[in-house]
Amino acid sequence: MTSALLRLSGITKSYPGVRANDDVSFEIAPGEIHALLGENGAGKSTLVKAIYGLVKPDAGQMTLNGERYVPAEPRAARAAGVAMVFQHFSLFEALSVAENVSLGMEDPPPRRRLAARIREVSQAYGLPLEPDRLVGDLSVGGRQRVEIIRCLLQNPRLLIMDEPTSVLTPQEVDTLFTTLRKLSAECTAILYISHKLEEIRALCDAATILRHGKVVGECVPAARSAREMAEMMVGTDLTPPERSETRPGAVMLEARALTLPAATQFATPLREVSFAVRTGEILGIGGVAGNGQDELMAVLTGETRAPAGTLLLGGEDIALAGPSDRRAMGLRTAPEERLGHAAAPDMSLTENMLLTSGAAEGLLSRGFVRWAAAREAAEKVIETFDVRTPGPAVAARALSGGNLQKFVVGREVVQSPPVFVVNQPTWGVDAAAAATIRQALMTLAATGSAVVVVSQDLDELLEIATWFAAMNEGTLSVPRRVATLSLEEIGLMLGGGERPGNGPEAPPDATPPRTQAAEAARAQA
Amino acid sequence: MLRLEKRPQPSRLWTALTPILAVLATMVAGGLLFAALGKNPVEAIRVIFFDPLFNDQVASFARPQILVKAGPLILIAIGLSMGFRAGIWNIGAEGQYIMGAIFGAAVGLALYPMDHALIFPLMVVAGALGGWLWAMIPAILKIAFRTNEILVSLLLVYVAEQILASAALDLLRNPDGGGFPGSRDLSEWDTASNLELIAGSGMHWGVVTAFIAVIAAYVMLSRHILGVHLRLAGQAPRAARFAGVRPGMVVFLCFTVSGVLAGLAGLFEVTGPAGQISIDFNVGYGFTAIIVAFLGRLNPIGILLAGLLMALTYIGGELAQFMLGLPAAAIQAFQGMLLFFLLALDMLSNYRFRLVTREAV
Numbered sequence A: 001m002t003s004a005l006l007r008l009s010g011i012t013k014s015y016p017g018v019r020a021n022d023d024v025s026f027e028i029a030p031g032e033i034h035a036l037l038g039e040n041g042a043g044k045s046t047l048v049k050a051i052y053g054l055v056k057p058d059a060g061q062m063t064l065n066g067e068r069y070v071p072a073e074p075r076a077a078r079a080a081g082v083a084m085v086f087q088h089f090s091l092f093e094a095l096s097v098a099e100n101v102s103l104g105m106e107d108p109p110p111r112r113r114l115a116a117r118i119r120e121v122s123q124a125y126g127l128p129l130e131p132d133r134l135v136g137d138l139s140v141g142g143r144q145r146v147e148i149i150r151c152l153l154q155n156p157r158l159l160i161m162d163e164p165t166s167v168l169t170p171q172e173v174d175t176l177f178t179t180l181r182k183l184s185a186e187c188t189a190i191l192y193i194s195h196k197l198e199e200i201r202a203l204c205d206a207a208t209i210l211r212h213g214k215v216v217g218e219c220v221p222a223a224r225s226a227r228e229m230a231e232m233m234v235g236t237d238l239t240p241p242e243r244s245e246t247r248p249g250a251v252m253l254e255a256r257a258l259t260l261p262a263a264t265q266f267a268t269p270l271r272e273v274s275f276a277v278r279t280g281e282i283l284g285i286g287g288v289a290g291n292g293q294d295e296l297m298a299v300l301t302g303e304t305r306a307p308a309g310t311l312l313l314g315g316e317d318i319a320l321a322g323p324s325d326r327r328a329m330g331l332r333t334a335p336e337e338r339l340g341h342a343a344a345p346d347m348s349l350t351e352n353m354l355l356t357s358g359a360a361e362g363l364l365s366r367g368f369v370r371w372a373a374a375r376e377a378a379e380k381v382i383e384t385f386d387v388r389t390p391g392p393a394v395a396a397r398a399l400s401g402g403n404l405q406k407f408v409v410g411r412e413v414v415q416s417p418p419v420f421v422v423n424q425p426t427w428g429v430d431a432a433a434a435a436t437i438r439q440a441l442m443t444l445a446a447t448g449s450a451v452v453v454v455s456q457d458l459d460e461l462l463e464i465a466t467w468f469a470a471m472n473e474g475t476l477s478v479p480r481r482v483a484t485l486s487l488e489e490i491g492l493m494l495g496g497g498e499r500p501g502n503g504p505e506a507p508p509d510a511t512p513p514r515t516q517a518a519e520a521a522r523a524q525a
Numbered sequence B: 001m002l003r004l005e006k007r008p009q010p011s012r013l014w015t016a017l018t019p020i021l022a023v024l025a026t027m028v029a030g031g032l033l034f035a036a037l038g039k040n041p042v043e044a045i046r047v048i049f050f051d052p053l054f055n056d057q058v059a060s061f062a063r064p065q066i067l068v069k070a071g072p073l074i075l076i077a078i079g080l081s082m083g084f085r086a087g088i089w090n091i092g093a094e095g096q097y098i099m100g101a102i103f104g105a106a107v108g109l110a111l112y113p114m115d116h117a118l119i120f121p122l123m124v125v126a127g128a129l130g131g132w133l134w135a136m137i138p139a140i141l142k143i144a145f146r147t148n149e150i151l152v153s154l155l156l157v158y159v160a161e162q163i164l165a166s167a168a169l170d171l172l173r174n175p176d177g178g179g180f181p182g183s184r185d186l187s188e189w190d191t192a193s194n195l196e197l198i199a200g201s202g203m204h205w206g207v208v209t210a211f212i213a214v215i216a217a218y219v220m221l222s223r224h225i226l227g228v229h230l231r232l233a234g235q236a237p238r239a240a241r242f243a244g245v246r247p248g249m250v251v252f253l254c255f256t257v258s259g260v261l262a263g264l265a266g267l268f269e270v271t272g273p274a275g276q277i278s279i280d281f282n283v284g285y286g287f288t289a290i291i292v293a294f295l296g297r298l299n300p301i302g303i304l305l306a307g308l309l310m311a312l313t314y315i316g317g318e319l320a321q322f323m324l325g326l327p328a329a330a331i332q333a334f335q336g337m338l339l340f341f342l343l344a345l346d347m348l349s350n351y352r353f354r355l356v357t358r359e360a361v
Helices: A044-051 A075-079 A097-103 A113-126 A140-152 A170-185 A197-203 A226-234 A293-301 A323-329 A349-353 A372-385 A401-413 A430-445 A458-464 A487-496 A514-524 B012-036 B043-056 B056-086 B093-110 B119-145 B150-172 B205-223 B225-235 B237-243 B249-273 B285-295 B300-324 B328-350
Strands: A004-013 A020-028 A033-038 A059-065 A082-085 A158-162 A189-194 A206-213 A214-219 A251-260 A270-278 A281-284 A311-313 A329-336 A420-424 A450-454 A467-472 B001-007 B353-354
Touching: A004 A044, A020 A044, A020 A059, A020 A214, A033 A044, A033 A170, A033 A197, A033 A226, A044 A158, A044 A189, A044 B205, A075 A082, A082 A140, A082 A281, A097 A113, A097 A140, A113 A140, A170 A189, A170 A197, A170 A487, A206 A226, A214 A226, A251 A293, A251 A420, A270 A281, A270 A293, A270 A450, A270 B012, A281 A430, A281 A458, A281 A487, A281 B285, A293 A329, A293 A450, A323 A329, A323 B237, A329 A401, A349 A372, A349 A401, A372 A420, A401 A420, A401 A430, A420 A430, A420 B150, A430 A450, A430 A458, A450 A458, A467 A487, A467 B300, B012 B043, B012 B300, B012 B328, B043 B056, B043 B300, B056 B093, B056 B205, B056 B225, B056 B249, B056 B285, B056 B300, B093 B119, B093 B150, B093 B249, B119 B150, B119 B249, B205 B225, B205 B300, B225 B237, B225 B249, B237 B249, B249 B285, B285 B300, B285 B328, B300 B328, B328 B353
Parallel strands: A033 A189, A033 A206, A082 A158, A158 A189, A281 A450, A281 A467, A329 A420, A420 A450
Antiparallel strands: A004 A020, A004 A059, A206 A214, A251 A270, A251 A311, B001 B353
16 A cells, blocks of 8 residues: 555544544545544544644654655645645735735745736636735635635645635535545545535545544445444434424514624624514524624624614513623523633633523522522533533633533523524534534424524534524525525525515515515415 | 643642742842842841841831731722722722822811811711722723723822822911921821721721721622622623623722722821821832732732731831841832742743653654
8 A cells, every 4th residue: 555645653642631642543545535524522633733743743653655754843744745724714814815825835936926826726726816805805715715725836735624614605615625626636635624424425535533532433425324424423323303393482582674883894784684583493594604693693692782673572672781681581692602702711610600690590699699509500501411521610711612512502501591592502512512402402492492593504504493594794684494495595595695675585675574474374384 | 841831720729829939939039139239138038027027126116017008008909909800900099099098188187176076987988089089080081982091090190199299288288387398197186097996006997997808808709799790801801791791880890999999098098107198198009009919819818918928028128228228229129029920920820831751753
């Protein structure tokens, strides 16, 4: 087997308390698209960091093209022909595309030659990019292109991609896949990290599955079902969330033509956002990041006040109410950012209970904290949602992302709030935990709560939501019943093709709630 | 190779241990400094740290003085620590201290020479009000216009000093003082004086108030939701807003507590140890209290100990000046070292050293 491009044998890397990689061995052939699969904390990022020279393994060997490969730093890895596109981009928004690309190069050619090269390479791979555009003006997909082109200009033999599609629309994903297949055909190998199993089945030639730092299996993705691969990842059988049909009840949360100017130059203004959620229903709000989801979320949590009369909870105007008042009225929320927003990093889990629970939940008496009660409440969340932690006295920052997510979602769900709004409920959460959280959201709706889920994970929304709407440049499309939607229609909604008023089912003068009611009636007929 | 590694959570052991280590390190470095000045380092450290407490000749005088110095430092530092925990940086406690003294003294002097049991309480209230009003200037500017409270509160100290000069030279000048600057001596007027409650103990109303403030702050921070909210606002402002803590409210609250306590400290000082409003009756307690607050790790009990320690170095420093002829600047450098070592060693509670053996490549 001398044909392998990259061969890893016995890679081991320990951090205090964890063995992130334990005797990991696999091979990537030239031109192969190789998937690296695993739950959060399975050791995927440590492994690719080792390949990219960011982490030095404690033991094990790597060979690249049959030669010993020991990258001391990313520069050495790049020189050897290994390039990487990170999940989080490292771009300067105030600089142009060409300037950003040249910053990442060892010795950049003159600006004009570089611009021509960027144009040429980006055209050749179907990722058109204008070298003089400011990166700040580009969409997330556009920014990813800059990162990819930056790698391609080095003619890499191995391209590592960390969760590249998590921020893309279905159409953008298709374009990306075309590019990756073309690269593969030109003998560039690709190491592809993702948790989207259907994508891996469609794209990858081989997959290596990691669990607890060890290789637990290899497979040809196209020959396995997504469920089989997920079970290999998790090591247990997965049950898809149960969807129980509940008859929708009264409208609980309603936005009426909610318009809000952008607070800063980087924020997105909200434009006439309207929706209504009933008891027993889940409204899924999709869309590419940065299209106003964060701003909408801030308005729903009460951190930003909306114009009076634009937001109603059970028929009462809550547009001007603060977060605590809304909680008292039955609206609970869980923001996307776990550390620093939904939870205070340096505070214990018990203390973090006090962020959203107070006198009403029995944790306060006359303003004094009942620490024993708070600890019990934290323990209840930990137990109910299987949060893996030594105990409630542990600081929030010591928990892994998935466990903290279970805690901040669980903290609200155990209260069985009449209305629950959550942003990115399973962002960066492993498959088993994601299934727990999704099941909890569906159970919450089934027991008579109205739930709003904002997420960039389309599969997730389609799996759990009753209604789907997409945000685009601060507008929200008319919510549509998930059961009647096709993937093409969703793509159109995400791209802004179906704004309120010009959707095929919405007459121009109809208020969205009425449209929704009409549609609900049609769906039931 | 030694490497720094962030701890998953702050170490309680090191949080408690670092102040002690910092004091020891200060003793060593300070000893070197004194040795470089040609003094016997062991003797200098002994004069500063041990003589004020245990030397038979000076202790009877020095011990009460430690309380007299520590009282205002602790009182102001407790107020400041609330804000520092919440990320509200009131650097102008000195100004609030001066204004508290002026307000309180002015009320008393206006009623001179009446004799009524309520005069002193009234002066206390006026002192608190003076400090509070002066603190409200940076607070309101911050809430309404997002001005930087560090600059505004600091610069207002110099405004307060000008007002103090004008009060001492003109408004509050003693009419029977033969034209000398400075107000009537309040400590000589029984109705308005803040004398020792137990003779020879150094314990006056300001010290009592400081102890009460320590206990109240301790209860509030560890038991009351306000304490949780203050810490939340300081550690994670977004999480605080999510929890429903109003940022403006936090600013208002922190400046209120620190302004009132600084004002009280000023009033107790001007009616007791200082005795009168004079151009320079303030001796920088408002600034030193910032060091005390951090030395005590913003913890009320820690501040109590830090205030006593700081007062000890003041008294011991004065002692060293006239017994060993150490320059005053050396004493100040010594106090500065204390803060320096504390902040430097602070890292150990959040990080640990790990010995990493460089593997053969």
